[in-house]
Amino acid sequence: MKFGIVTFPGSNCDHDSYHVVKHVLGHEACFLWHKQEDFSGVDCVVLPGGFSYGDYLRCGAIARFSPIMDAVVRFANSGGYVVGICNGFQVLTEAGLLPGALLQNRDLKFICEDTTLLVANGHTPWTVLCPETIMAPIAHHEGCYFADDDTLGRLEGEGRVVFRYASRAGEEAAEANPNGAVNNIAGIINERGNVLGMMPHPERNGDTELGDGSGAWVFRSIIHSFEAQA
Amino acid sequence: MTDRLRVPPVSPRPGDPQVDDAAVREHGLTTDEFARVCDSLGRAPTWTELGVFSVMWSEHCSYKTSRKFLKQFPTEGPRVLQGPGENAGVVDVGDGLGICFKMESHNHPSFIEPYQGAATGVGGILRDVFTMNARPIALLNSLRFGSPDHPKTRHLVDGVVAGIAGYGNCIGVPTVAGEVAFHPCYDGNNLVNAMAVGTVSADRIFRGIAAGVGNPVLYVGARTGRDGIHGATMASDSFEEGREGPRPTVQVGDPYTEKLLLEACMELLQKDAVVAIQDMGAAGLTSSSVEMAGRGGTGLLLHVDRVPRRESGMTPYECLLSESQERMLIVAARGREDVVEEVFSKWDLEAVVVGEVTDDGLWTVVENDRTVASIPVGALTDDAPVYDRPRQEPADLAQRHETPDLPAHGDCNEVLLRLLASPNIADKRWVYRQYDHMVRVGTLVKPGAADAAVIGLPGTSKAIAVCVDGNSVHVKMDPFEGAQGVIAEACRNVACTGAEPLGATDCLNFGNPERPEVMWEFERAVAGLAEGLRQVEVPIVSGNVSFYNETGSQSIHPTPTVGIVGLIEDRAHAVGLGLPESGQLVLLGSPRPVLGATAYARCIHDVEQGMPPRVQWDDERALLRTLRAGVARGLIRAAHDVSEGGLAVALAEMALAGGRTREVGSGLGCSVQLPAYPEAEARELLLFGETHGCAWVVVDEEDASDLLALSQELGCPARVAGSVGGDELCVADAHGTPVVQLPIERVRDAWEHGFSKAVGVPAPPPRP
Amino acid sequence: MRIRVHVTPRKGVLDPQGQAVAHGLAQLGFDAVGEVRVGKVVDLVLDNASSESDALEQGQAMARKLLANEVVEDFTVEVLG
């Protein structure tokens, strides 16, 4: 399977995603430049973490107008797999590929720390192989997920909340919610399930050198889903 | 002086102010210095030239006071690929790889505007590293603030930490380690020292040496505004209360632009287009161009009118002295300008030819074909004034040395809890949680999890361990002994993870050097650092001096901080300080504790007096060897050196970080017995006294005898003192009488909340 | 022509920054401060606006497309002259 990792100006986790895909999991990966208007031969697009356009104005607001994004939207609409991690998630909401918005953290500070994620729906292409919980660090200042009540109702009703912040023991818990996200939401998918956005960084725990390595299950799941469908 | 060059006359630029006595004074030049300027030019300087001399001869740029002393540092060794004198130093870690690093102060700007001052400090030190063609992989910082209850402290802490975070997080370089300490001597002068570390191909190190007459000089990066004009002069002056000098426009950092600049430079330096490259730091365009020409022994011509500007109406003086951030100067190979321009335009940055390398030894600036400055390069560099300022032993030195008479407190549980809650020792999670310390997926041992951070080197099985250290109370009490102690502690900190220290960088933060007592402290501290470095055979490869940290007549404590880079051959063996689930606790080294000048004396008795602990270098080296060998052989599972707060605090820190190995855990109990100690009734001395040469380590029970044998072989005393387990922290004296016995929960509570309580910031939620 | 765009958090959307400011002001002794909302202000110079209403329209288009995220923010545009 081949992953295409978008490099926006200011992306800084592009190499980290590349590392997990290529060096930990042994799959193909390439970088997609933001000025590119098209791409081909990619099976999954990663919008990586970082500070695209400095995160000035609003995180992801300027990046979503990059030339590459039209192609990403087309790719997503045709069923291609797209995952946005951290800044990538923000870009996806700005681009309208996922509902809601990411607000400033409740305590107005940047937070970098491990989080435990409860896999709230294990039947998505992104989670089929995931254990009940995975560990993935967060590193963000605007990670507080917000959506209006209707949207939230739909997300919950359709099983589109994929990850929630949980205690180390794996229980959903308000104290474990680092940023004030509504319903402890850490990650969601679109209706069709081919687009995932998540604030925590599974690629930062893809390797047992860095933690328990459980972040890699997100990537393994999508590889599995892709290969099963091929 | 070098051979006298003939300097062409330069007529005053219409509209520029007069160069008169008042102007000379305002520029911080003494009468003698001004005479020297006239002498080197063979005429009076123009307004522009006056500004240029003023910044280039400022303490900050010229090291005129410190130069003489810095020569004592060992700077050579088989590992040194680049010593002091370049933008940053480089040590060899094998596999064709070098580690490039440097530390720099941004004290004055951070006091005026904490967020931007700290942010631009990070930006500046990163540029120093990536101009060498090194990919930055880690940031560190050493911070000093005034008393936690001083009305300004909280605002400064908040701003400085957020500024460091704001820059490092955005540019995507992990901030992996550092230190934060409080002392009333910093009430009017906080310290912000930032260190950057990068990796570079040993055969692709770039330097800032202008060469090749006719080669074009390119300006790249952000545009020039009126930011921080006279920043270097300001950094060479003390704060005077109530004085409203010429307030420079505060420099604002733009980490996003710097990220583009970083990537553009990394890409460009792969191509054969660049002869020399240097960042524009203090004194911007002036110092970068002068220094490149100085190192190359060439001249340089600048067309100042071609400099990209952010504001209209800027004069040559302003353009040359501006300290706008995120800019670099490049000497390209003639005919390869287009390569530079192409790469920079890919990254949406400007690259403009603004001059060329010449052979006349002159630094010449023209504005629309009219010469506005013409100065021999040497006059601004090698021939800048050098001072041998008077030094005098402080009148109160004997008093400082006197051992204080400290009555025993009696309740060691309470003493321990108070020490752990004191802001210098308490948990710094509030700080490092704001730093992205994991980006780049290289941080194997994270902040709080060990005495040094451990970063994997991509493509190898190696890792480096990095730390910064300083103990200004020890240095104040005795600069020579205290400074040696700083080296010992820094080396121990990297050795505790299993690393061999390879090289050091330093930041020498001192008061006003025109005070003979400050100069004496400086001389003794530098001598102490140099002695320590020689004892461990660690060269200094880069560094920085910050004088004039003084407000009113209050100088800061002499505060040398040292950053060390160590090498771990097999990163799988790197260890942290947290207790593993089981094992035996071994004390390596023989404690020689003192109570004066310690955290105990300050926190419990409000006393700051007495000789600091003295380093016994034979013992220290034996300890370093044992730590390294013990970790490399897989015997040592956790290690933590004894420093502030003594044996008891060190043990408590291991317990608190316990439960997980490479990250901070949720706490584990342990119980140990103290060694017998000659001085009877020396309980508090043994528990809380500070000493060099000691570390607690944990071994699996079955490995204990191997570790003891290894220590013996390497000449380091070692003693099994207890074991991991339970949910209490228990310390018994040599007779088995418990002296400390506390539930881990209580210990944790004191330690985890100490910082936020003292500083008055909201406590972070419990550890996940 | 110069225009000014105000972007403020929508009603019902959490404004922790506003809360923090209110708290900070109270601590400083400004105890009669009620609700506080913190938003952004974007000042722009328009080189091609043919009239005030043209400038307003351009400002609104910019706000809708980029300056505001209408999921969580409201905006207003005014001409400064």
Place this chain on the structure above:
Amino acid sequence: MRIRVHVTPRKGVLDPQGQAVAHGLAQLGFDAVGEVRVGKVVDLVLDNASSESDALEQGQAMARKLLANEVVEDFTVEVLG
């Protein structure tokens, strides 16, 4: 009484945010946009203001003490009514 405090980067002080917005707008085809400056707007309800001038004064005091950082920012206060 309601007041509004505008806090904007001082003249001459770099405004990277403004630059990024200008760049973003240009990319979207708003190519006649000149300088852009981005600041903050703080809307406050004052429960105790006795008059407009009292409200203004309170707002100015708040701006000086907390809302603006005068080293790098300017502020203006207006009464909204």
